[in-house]
Each structure stands twice: as C-alpha cells, then as structure tokens.
Amino acid sequence: MIHFEQHTLANGLKIYVHRDVSTPIAVVNTLYKVGARDENPNRTGFAHLFEHFMFEGSVNIPEFDTPLQTAGGENNAFTSNDITNYYDIIPANNLETAFWLESDRMLSLNFDEESLNTQKKVVMEEFKEHYINQPYGDVWHKMSALAYKTHPYQWPTIGKELSHVENVTMQEFKDFFFHYYRPNNAVMVVGGNVDPDKVFKLAEKWYGGIERGKSEVVRNLPKEPTQTAARVQETHADVPVNAIYKAYKMCEKASPEYQASDLLRDLLSTGDSSRLYQELVKEKKIFSSITAYTTETIDEGLFFVEGKLNEGIAMQAADKAIQDVLKEVVNTKINEQEFIKVKNKMESYLVFSEINVLNRAMNIAFYDMLGDVNGVNQELEKYRAVTTEKLQETAAGIFDENKCSTLHYYAKPATK
C-alpha cells in the first residue's frame, strides 16, 4: 500500500507527498503531460529534444545540474510517447534545492540559442548511436510506422528523421513550453524522508507564483482506425541474423482489459519457464532468443513478440511457429499450476516495484496522469481478479493476424 497526501495549488499544480522515513533521501518527481504523440508530424522528436533543453538553464539559474550535484543530488529525465518525466534524488535535508531548481525551470527557461544548437547536435548523436549505428537499430521506426497509420504513435520519441530535430526554432520551443510546461499540466510527487506539511509550504513558496497556462491543453489526436488486415513488411540489412517482429493491437493502459493482456505477456515470456522460450528456443530450436512485451500507452497500444531465428530456419516457418504458440493459449485450457505461477510472478513484480521510493513516486504521478491516482494501489487486486477464461478470451481478441503488423528482417544477402 502506497500512502500519500495531496494538495492542489491555485495555479493548478497537483502535488502529492509520499512519506517514507526509512530512507535518508528524498525524491522529487515531476511529470509533464506531454510526449511525442503531441508533436507536429513535421517536427517529430521535438518533445525529447525539449527535454534536453530543460537542463540548459532556467530564467534565474544558469545551469540545472551543478547546484543539484552540489547539494549531493542526482537527476535524470525521460520522454515517452505520452509523457515527459523529470526526477531528482537528493539527501532529504537538502530537499529545498530541488524545489528551487524545478520551480525555476517551470517558471521560465533562459532560451539560449547556443544551447539549443548544441543539444540538437547531442540528440543527433543519440539518434546515430541508438538507431543508425546499431544492428536492427531501425526496427522501432519501421514497426511504429507499420502499426499506426493515423495516430502519432507512428513515430518513435527520438523522431522520424534527423532533419526534424535540426529544423526546430526557438519560437517553436517557447510556444511549446508556455503551452505544455505549465503548472496545470504537471503532476509533482515528493517522496522519502519528508514532512508533508513542510512540503506543501515549500510548494506554495516556490511554485505558488507561477502562472497557469493561458489555455488548457486540449488534445484531438486522430484515432487509429481498427486494423482489419494483416500487414507484413520485409526488410534487408547488413545484420548477421534473420529476425522477426510482430506487433498485435491491444488495449490502452487504463483499460479494464489491460491486466489480462499483461498476464498473457508473463505467460508467454517472463522467466525461463515461459512458453515462447520453452517451446521455440529450448524444444523446437527455431529461435536463439525470443521475447514478448507490451507498450503500456495512454492510447491503444501494442503487444510485441520479437525473436532472432536460428540458422537454416525459414522466415515463414518461424512466423507460423510464433502464431502456433499464441493460438495454443487461445485454444487450449490453461492449467491451474501455470496460471498460479503467472499470478505469483505478477505479485512478486508488484511488491518489488515498490521497494524503491523513486518508483513509488513515479507510480503515483503516472496513475494520477491516467486519471485515477487510487489505481496505484489497485493493481494487485485487478490482476488477482483475472480468471483463466478471461485470459483466453483476451488472447483471442489480441492474437488475430488481421490486427497484426509483422516485420521480416532479413540478413543480407537475402536468404528466404
């Protein structure tokens, strides 16, 4: 059970405090409700580039990192399709340093041209390091574009192409900041060895004077039409091994179907005893590695299965072998022992995810953003309520080739 207290400032900033006196540290997690899905299709990668810029100095403080490090802290941030999340970990006695820094960069940035140009270069090197100069590095681009035809999940957070990031202007940055990086579009969670009353006072002191956004953030994202036919794409690249990527449409994170979908992922791919590994790596030796995962997105997400083929195995046969394992889940009753195993795995996962105070803080922010913060304490119950029938029904809904996007990734020279 994660306890918290909550207070909302007049400017709309929501603040949660999660107290844990067993640790000497404090964490400050700030979630801004903006991600790659909010980008202009000609400026993909924008939200992530902006995240870099948030460390380049704010209106009153020339640099973000140094003062935090001087207070014994460390920090980082990430951008996803849905959100941009910043966190600071700091000795609890020095909590106010984080308030000072985080509030100033919510107030306004220094919008320095030179910093923008440097961060463009840094992000372009990040793009090269992870997506170009890397075997199979282009998979995420290809799969996003194959699975989503209208919804902005069709591009990855790094952006569609290098030129999009290169062309960003300072005015675009300013407009973006004053629209999305406003207190009424953020959730802040302070966790660790802190006194809630003091935290709320600090929040008023540092954030109370920040103006809310001139207009509320309203989203009219294009809805992805229901996929009705299988999509299969082939690609050839200078990689040593053939690989296969399959993405089935699945529900969004807040859906009541989500827990069953997630348990399916466990059944198929968590641990050495999971079905894909046992059947396709160990028994049939079709793949050298195989894994399944879900995207946990606010809008309709994807259930991924990806694997690397063993030598001498035909692509079509490998694809069919995956489908057979998935169909078996749909068609054959899941035995009780295996079902209990999957639920035990989940219970364990949930308990372990709560060890770290930063994780707890991030979870609170994430569930608030999803719409119901109490969801943070209801997961175990929801997973426990899933029955084997429900699991199979959900599998039947997801594992439909007509709702699947498949990438056959061939090592050059083409071996079919």
Add this chain to the structure above:
Amino acid sequence: MDRTIAPAIDKIESVTLPQVLKFTLDNGLNVHAINAGEQDVVKIEFVFKAGKWYENKNLVADLAGRMLREGTRTKTAKEVADFFDFYGSNFGTSSGNEVASVSLTCLTKYLEVQLPLLFEIFTDAVMPESELKTVITNRKQKLSVNLQKNDFLCNRYFVQALWGPQHPYGRVTEAADLDAVNVSYLLGFYKEYYNASNCFVLLSGKFSEGLLIALNNIFGVKEFAGNKSSTDIKHAVIQSPSLIQHFERENSVQSALQVGTHTMDKTDLLFPKLTVLNTIFGGYFGSRLMSNIREEKGYTYGIYSSLATYPHGTFIDIGSEVGKEVREATLQEIKNEVDLLRTELIDEEELQTVKNYMSGKVLRSVDGPMRYADTVKGLLLYNQDADYIHRLLRDIHAVTAEELNELALKYYDYDKMYKVTVG
C-alpha cells in the same frame, strides 16, 4: 524572493550504516546478513570465486555458471525453471572476470521452500550435453550480432591491448572457443569451485531469525564444504606495444573510442582520493569531459571516465561514441582535459561540488538492504569491511586540490594511455 540565490545546503559528513550480521555455518561458510527494509522481500546471493580468473580454458567459467540453470540429478532444466518461476522468484546466475554469483530474489514467505533446490544446484547439477549445445548456438548468434557493434568491438581491442589476449581480463569470446567447450570441462570446473570453501553469502531484506537456522541446516553440511585453498593463481600481463590502435569500419556514422591505462588498486590507501579526481574528470554528468565534449561541443550523446576495479588490477577507462568526423577532435579534447588536470589546480568551487555529489552517492549506496548488500559485496571482494565507507567519506571531504594534482601527475598521463578507436 530572490530566485537567483540557492537555498542553504547541509553537507553529508557521516552516514548511518545498516547493521551487517556475520555468522558462520557449520562447514565454515560465511553469511553476511542485512535484516532491514519495509517490504517482505529477500535476496540471497552466493558469491563464488569462480570467474574467468580461475579457468584453464576460455569460457569454462562463464558457461559453467550459465549451465547451473540447466537441470539437476532430480530435475530437468524445465522443471528447475518451473519451480523458481512458480514462486515468482528471480533466479539469477552470472559469471564475470573474478566471481560467479547465484542468487534468488523473492517474497520472503517463499524463500525457505526453495532453498533445497538451490542446494541441489550447488551439489548435483548435471549440465546435459543437449542443453549445452543450445546455449552455445544461442551464444554464437548473440556474438555475431555484438561483433557488428562498434562499442563492443572497441572494448575487446581495448582490454586485449591492456592485459594481453591470454590474460583473463583481456581474453575475449571467439566463436571457435564456444565450440571447444564441452560438458566434462564444465563439470570439472563446477566440482572444484562451487563449494562453501570458495564462497560467501549475502542475505538481505526482511526475514526472521528462523531463516538463519534453515540456512545452516541446508548449506552448512559437509557435503557442500569443499577444500579450496586460499593460495591464489597468477597470470602474466602482456601489454600491447601499440598505444594507438584504429580499426576502420565502413558505413559507420559514429566511432567508438576507449582510452585508458592501468592504475592503482582499489585497496591502495590513496584510492578514495583517486575516485574524487576521476569523478571531476569524467565520473558524473557535470564532469569536465561531459561539459566540454557533450555540453559545449555536441560531439557525443555521452562520454565517461571510470575506474574499472578488479581484485587483480584496476584501469582508467574513458569511453564514448562520437560522430566519425569528430573522432580525432574528441581525442584531442580528451588529451587537453587530461593535461589540464596535470597543469592546473582544481578550483575550490568545482571541488566542493564533486565532494558533495560524491557524498550523496555514498548515502544512496547504503540506502535499502539490497542496495547496501551490493555495496558490501563490492567490499568483501577486496577483504574490506563496512568501515571503508566511513573512510571513503572522510577522504572525499579531506582531499585537497594539491593532492589531486599530485595524483593526476602520477596516474593521468595521456601519452601513456592506450587509445583504441573503431568505426
């Protein structure tokens, strides 16, 4: 309110360490227990001196560790996996340059029931030929993918240059070496090295005293005792005569680089102060390398310098992946930064920032029983005890710019470093 003025800060000059209870099982096996935390979870980790250092044939240590997952006298590989997964546990095996580790992380209520299988794995693993074949095939595939990554290749060339291709720290994986391993080598190694005389145990999380009795009953027996003597094996270091090595790869848009050389051991009394110097140089986000090469020049997504410590040797390891066209410019900047450490005293403000940053890091390294257990493990490998953490903190606060300059003159000399680039 003046937002340009930072709030006052407290320095961290001491930390409160969780208690580590050491007890010895009937067969001499030492267990270090940290009973703390809020959640009902526990981790037990067996650390064996059974890494690469001790193998007679390449990859035997690595694969012996890996094959512990592949079945015992009474259970097949699948049954072992089913058993641990049923309790939602994470059964971890890993093997590195010095030690191999086997761990079980789980809900406390399920630990005891799983211990007998862990014992069976330590005393009665079977390592079937067919399972080994699958493991080797999969490893070869993974290797073929890794061999296309510049950073992976760069690290191989770098450690070979530093230690020599026959030294355990410099010996890399080749497909032919994978093929040359067989079950009898693995079982021979396993029987010699996986026993109590060659092991220590870390137990962390929230548990009852009864667990310690169960541990003694199961792992304290003669059958698991073994008789590994403490005399150490020696390996000769044969450094490459070529300090500068470049390996061109067509179609690369970036180059990977690694720069560095041997340095003092972790047990050296000056080592804590050396870590301060290295942190300033390239050990945190605000470091000189990051500020110059990422934040000012935008040559890279990241650049670091770390002190890679092992019980039989330590080296400075500077690494990055940079735009191919700025490879030489990056090396020049690294040289400039090394030279600066030697020629100019670090100013007080920068030094104070790093001292505070590092003390915060020490504080985080002892936060929570499992995190702390990892820290303690890092000490035990060097026969250090928890007192080292207090000394580290004292040294961080005490070190002066003059001392750091002396260390730089002695240990950071760009001309004597290896410079390996790929791409």
